[in-house]
Amino acid sequence: MNQYETVFILTPVLSDDQMKEAVNKFRGILTDNGAEIINEENWGLKKLAYAIEKKSTGFYILMEFKAQPEVIKTLEVNFRRDEKVLRFLTIKMEKYAAEYAEKRRNNKSKKED
Incomplete structure (x- = not known):
């Protein structure tokens, strides 16, 4: 098995419940196909570098698996079929x-303690 990292941007018009539902959907796709999720981070609502579909912000999600x-x-x-996803990169x-990603996670968990 290979290790992957994917970042996707969800449309900003979603409620918190809709955003969590979309993230759960993609997490489910991974786990249903035998993937092991290592880390998941919600980076929150961020400003985009350029407008995508006339939207200037989006919810960023990172998954390592x-x-x-x-x-x-x-x-x-x-990702392509879901209209809630503006962009993605795996x-x-x-x-x-x-x-490096493992060190970053460990440093982050130490700072939270």
Whole structure:
């Protein structure tokens, strides 16, 4: 299994419940296809660098997970079909990127304690 990181931007007109529902939908797609979710972060409502579909803000969500390569195609098809998703980007993490992400998570959890 490879380690991946995906960031997607949801439309800002969603309520908190609708946003959580969308995130749960994509988390479910991953887990139903055998992926192991390592980390999930809600970065909140942020200003976009440029307008997308006449929207200047969006909800940013980060997910780190381990999955087989076939799962990515299924996930991205669902991103494209969902009108709540403005943009998405999925990358395969190399060994050093995965180590850095783990250090970042550990430092973040220490600061919260």
